[in-house]
Each structure stands twice: as C-alpha cells, then as structure tokens.
Amino acid sequence: MIENVKKHYDSLSKIYDDLWFYSSDFVSFMTDHIYQKLELKPTDKILDLGAGTGIYSKDILKKIKLQQSISCVDLSNEMLKSLKNHPSIEAFHSDAISFCRSKNDEFDKVFSKEMFHHLNISERDILYKALFQAVKKDGIVGILQLTPTIEYPLFQDALDYFEQNQIHYKDIEKGLVDTGFSDVKTLFISYPLEIEKGKYLNMIANRYMSLLSNYSDEELFLGTEQVKEKYKNEPTLKFEDTFVMVIGRKTK
Numbered sequence: 001m002i003e004n005v006k007k008h009y010d011s012l013s014k015i016y017d018d019l020w021f022y023s024s025d026f027v028s029f030m031t032d033h034i035y036q037k038l039e040l041k042p043t044d045k046i047l048d049l050g051a052g053t054g055i056y057s058k059d060i061l062k063k064i065k066l067q068q069s070i071s072c073v074d075l076s077n078e079m080l081k082s083l084k085n086h087p088s089i090e091a092f093h094s095d096a097i098s099f100c101r102s103k104n105d106e107f108d109k110v111f112s113k114e115m116f117h118h119l120n121i122s123e124r125d126i127l128y129k130a131l132f133q134a135v136k137k138d139g140i141v142g143i144l145q146l147t148p149t150i151e152y153p154l155f156q157d158a159l160d161y162f163e164q165n166q167i168h169y170k171d172i173e174k175g176l177v178d179t180g181f182s183d184v185k186t187l188f189i190s191y192p193l194e195i196e197k198g199k200y201l202n203m204i205a206n207r208y209m210s211l212l213s214n215y216s217d218e219e220l221f222l223g224t225e226q227v228k229e230k231y232k233n234e235p236t237l238k239f240e241d242t243f244v245m246v247i248g249r250k251t252k
C-alpha cells in the first residue's frame with residue numbers, strides 16, 4: 001500500500017501545486033488556523049508530517065520569523081524536491097512512522113495535513129505513539145483531514161468511495177487520547193471554493209485526489225462525463241471545502 005501511495009505522489013509531484021494550490025487566500029486561510037490553533041511562536045521547532053511540496057510550511061514562514069527551520073517529512077522524494085535548497089526548511093525523505101520513532105522530545109509543534117488517511121488503522125496507532133515520543137512536553141499536534149463526507153463535484157462512485165474509506169475525526173481523537181495526549185478537541189474549518197469547471201475537470205483527469213487512482217482511464221472518463229452532465233449549466237463550480245483539525249497537547 002505504501003508503495004502505491006509513493007508512486008501516486010511521485011507521479012503527481014510536478015503538477016501537484018497547480019492542482020492543489022487553490023489560491024493564496026485559501027492557503028493563507030488554512031495556515032492562519034494552523035498558526036492560531038498550534039499557538040505558534042518564533043522559538044518553536046515545527047514538524048510538517050506528510051508535507052508534500054511544503055505549500056503550508058512555506059506559507060507559515062511568511063507569517064512568522066522562526067528561529068529554527070521547519071522539518072518537512074514525506075514519503076515521496078519527488079514531492080520534497082523543491083524544498084531541498086530552501087533556507088528555512090529541512091526536508092526529510094522518510095515515512096512518518098520511522099521519522100517520528102527516531103526522535104525524542106524534539107518538536108514543539110507538529111501538523112499533518114491530509115496524510116493520515118494514507119495509513120491503515122494499525123499504522124495510525126503506531127504513529128500516534130511515535131508522535132507522542134517525538135513531541136516535547138507542552139507540545140501541540142494538529143491533524144488536518146477532510147470531513148467524513150465532502151461536497152466536492154465528483155462523480156457519485158468517487159464520493160461513495162470517499163465516504164466508505166475516509167478516516168473519521170472521532171477515531172483520530174480516540175487515537176490521540178489513548179496515546180496520552182490531553183485537551184483533545186476537533187475544530188471544523190470551512191472555506192468556500194470556486195473553481196472554473198474546465199480546471200476542475202482537468203484536476204479529475206489528473207487524478208488529483210489519490211482515491212481517483214482506483215479508477216481505470218475508462219472509468220474515469222465515464223465519471224467525468226457524469227460530472228459534465230450534472231454541472232452542464234455551470235461554468236464555475238462552487239462548493240464548501242471543509243476540514244477537521246484534531247488538536248492534542250502533550251502535558252506529561
């Protein structure tokens with residue numbers, strides 16, 4: 001499974017930002033939440049787990065003058081490539097579990113955006129424990145994921161697949177509590193997106209969401225036809241992009 005995930009992101013890496021960097025307002029909106037909820041301070045040592053191309057770490061660096069570089073960890077070396085020479089980012093090509101297991105009380109703040117759904121239940125349990133070990137006392141972790149249901153203008157089968165497979169924030173809360181994190185809570189973050197229909201169809205065609213890798217070219221073509229039909233009178237697709245951010249603090 002991990003090999004398929006790596007392959008998916010390796011091949012998407014060159015166009016990832018074109019597909020996922022919806023707008024600088026969107027990115028800034030997300031990082032404002034990360035900044036506030038993780039109570040970021042200039043002295044913080046920050047870990048971005050499953051950082052991808054570092055969209056959010058780079059934006060955090062625009063908002064705060066950190067004294068130490070951000071550690072960006074990702075399974076896909078291709079995704080990390082553009083971060084390799086960044087002056088304020090240290091890029092680590094590693095899977096999240098191995099990386100966190102190799103650290104003890106090192107990070108003040110950790111965030112992970114849309115990475116946890118790539119792990120199965122037992123891998124997640126291992127990662128919660130490894131995270132607890134990697135975080136300093138009084139450190140805060142924030143795990144961001146899409147909500148269990150989404151309003152994306154995808155074809156029905158893809159939406160059903162998403163709902164059947166998406167990690168539930170209640171499970172993340174439980175994982176953090178069981179591991180020893182305190183003050184565990186979930187916040188909902190919603191942003192109204194507007195994407196030109198042709199661009200969104202192109203995103204689907206490029207399998208911008210990893211779940212779309214489950215469909216053959218023909219299935220994807222048929223799915224895209226459904227989307228075209230459903231939104232035939234709408235040049236722009238408007239939908240709420242809603243995330244959960246599950247927060248936990250290491251108090252002991």
Ligand SMILES: C[S@@+](CC[C@H](N)C(=O)[O-])C[C@H]1O[C@@H](n2cnc3c(N)ncnc32)[C@H](O)[C@@H]1O
Pocket residue numbers: 002005006009020049050051052053054055056073074075076079094095096097112113114115118119
């Ligand atoms: C949807 S992307 C999110 C990237 C970035 N956090 C963002 O929001 O733009 C998921 C990222 O998690 C990485 N990833 C998936 N499984 C991983 C694992 N076990 N360890 C480390 N990174 C992983 C993928 O390579 C990919 O870059």
